[in-house]
Amino acid sequence: MDKTYPSAAAAVADIPDGASLAVGGFGLVGVPIVLIRALLALGSTNLQVASNNCGVDGWGLGELLREGRIARVIASYIGENKDFARRYLGGELEVELTPQGTLAERLRAGGTGIPAFFTASGVGTMVADGGLPWRYGQGGEVTVSSPPKETRRFSSLGGEKEYVLEEAIVTDYALVRAAKGDRHGNLVFEKSARNFNPVAGMAGRITIAEVNELVEPGEIDPDQVHLAGIYVNRVVQLGAVDAAELPIEKTTTRRRPTASARARTEGNGAN
Template sequence: MSKTWASAADAVRDIPDGSTLIVGGFGLCGIPETLIQALVEQGTSGLTAVSNNCGVDDWGLGLLLRTKQIRKMVSSYVGENKTFESQYLSGELEVELVPQGTLAERIRAGGAGIPGFYTPTGVGTVVADGKEQKEFDGRTYLLERGIVGDFALVKAWKADTLGNLVYRKTSRNFNPLAAAAGRITIAEAEEIVPAGALDPDEIHTPGVYVQRVVQGFGYEKRIERLTVRGAGVQVQGREGR
């Protein structure tokens, strides 16, 4: 049975206000741009977004922040978004900062059906506030809870009609984890091919984790932070695709 949907708007139409979304990507790399834009246009509000960061002011999850559709962010990095900063300082946005490795493992655990795990990361810091602590082999660990989203939004390079996904290079960051941790996972892809066209050994996310696939469009490479030297020679940049 084909899992392809006619449009991103159709695929996100039943996402209700107050949903928890796990969103793949890292900054501007591997983010589900088409699905995010569809949510902006739909106006779904009161969202909790679980993602490595919130993009920039005018792209990625920053678009949902700008329209004040996100109520809470669970992320590991917030440094590139002035809207994020202003909404947090004004009390409009609730923020849960999570160490990056812990965030990745919380999402992975949720997708694997593991309700919690112990980690030494954050012991002795504000990260430990209110969390159960336990000692193993003379070392203190914190109990962290797995995360499961009502929906997961991910970006793939290629998908087939059965929902099998292949990610491109660094887009294979949080996307495979997110795809497994959504009760309903919606994937957008740069290219959708017939079932059987993908080499099984190249599939990163099996279709069993994916309920909906849509065709993405309008992709462009953006630089999250550009540093130049001399006559404009780029020496550092974070690209997104």
């Protein structure tokens, strides 16, 4: 089955108001920015998003956030997005913060049909005991808090230990970005873009992928496939300009050594 769509706009055209989305990306790496912008242009609002973070101010999911299109976020951290923090603390946004590894496993579990699992992460904290502020009021008071979760003790891993029950995440749609994909939806992710994109793609009932490079079925070695086409419903090939838009979240520089400094270093090494 050829799963390619002619444009990002066509691929997201049926995403309604109130839809839940699993969105790939780690920081600014592997963010399905073209699909996000197509969704922004579509006008869908009151969206519920599960993603590692919510982009940065004015980029990635931050573009949807800026326009007030997102109502609820499940994420592992607020990160560098000041608008995200402002909306959360100002009562405009409901936020369920969850440990990063737990979030990844909740998405993966949703894609594999596992309804819930026990993990040690969060035991003894408000993650398990409840009371995490999900929504604030305009006066700074907490209006919605996380409920307590079931905990149990297990000794199967060598020594009895307490674990907390975490529920899987399944969303209406998933948006992911891959370095390469074929017309059947098999995807390959590059480096750290592989962190959350595969599990986000597994969690969506309808998964839409934007790909830098589109190839024919059979051109990707099966051993190199990171997300099988069975999880992917729609594929959009990016143009050269869109594929090259790869912003850097934080740029660090150092002064290059002068020729004389290099010579002294090399001379000391020789001695």
